[in-house]
Amino acid sequence: MDPTCLSKTVEARPLVSGLRRLMRAMDLYSRQLAGRCSLTLPQVLCLQVLQEPQPLGVGEVARKLSLSPSTLIPLLDRLDQRGLIVRARHSGDRRRVLVALSEAGKTLLGHLPPVLPQVLDQAMQGLPPERQAAVAETLDWLSGVLETVLEEVRTAQTGAGCGDRSLTTGPPLV
Numbered sequence: 001m002d003p004t005c006l007s008k009t010v011e012a013r014p015l016v017s018g019l020r021r022l023m024r025a026m027d028l029y030s031r032q033l034a035g036r037c038s039l040t041l042p043q044v045l046c047l048q049v050l051q052e053p054q055p056l057g058v059g060e061v062a063r064k065l066s067l068s069p070s071t072l073i074p075l076l077d078r079l080d081q082r083g084l085i086v087r088a089r090h091s092g093d094r095r096r097v098l099v100a101l102s103e104a105g106k107t108l109l110g111h112l113p114p115v116l117p118q119v120l121d122q123a124m125q126g127l128p129p130e131r132q133a134a135v136a137e138t139l140d141w142l143s144g145v146l147e148t149v150l151e152e153v154r155t156a157q158t159g160a161g162c163g164d165r166s167l168t169t170g171p172p173l174v
Helices: 004-009 014-035 041-049 057-065 069-081 102-109 116-125 129-155
Strands: 085-089 097-101
Touching: 014 041, 041 057, 041 069, 041 102, 057 069, 057 097, 057 129, 069 085, 097 102
Parallel strands: none
Antiparallel strands: 085 097
């Protein structure tokens, strides 16, 4: 579906409201997780990705988490400082860094409350397969629309679209 046709077929306000509720729920969930085990949701998801039997390259971890490597590195730094991961240079290519769970990371993962992927897996099991597919397809489409808009904002000329930049408060969002 062409995203420019969205307003012609569906009222956008309920979609925006639903997204805001989803973002708020994710934020609250992440805060509760942080309060309970001193880890953010992205950190826990990263630890879960690292449960692989073999160490993973930073780029591979970033792809599995849908993060850029530049976003992932500070997250890995914090996990490394806590002793939850180990990093090592690849023996065949010193430019590559491999990441794996430390023993402390494995132990911590075994004691965490259910996190988002498990909660969503359980919720999706209650839906018929065609509804599960529709939910996944819709979220994928919506993510694509938002990624396209983000890319357009990134490539827009300075000052275009937002009026006088001096009127905005705080740093740019992208």
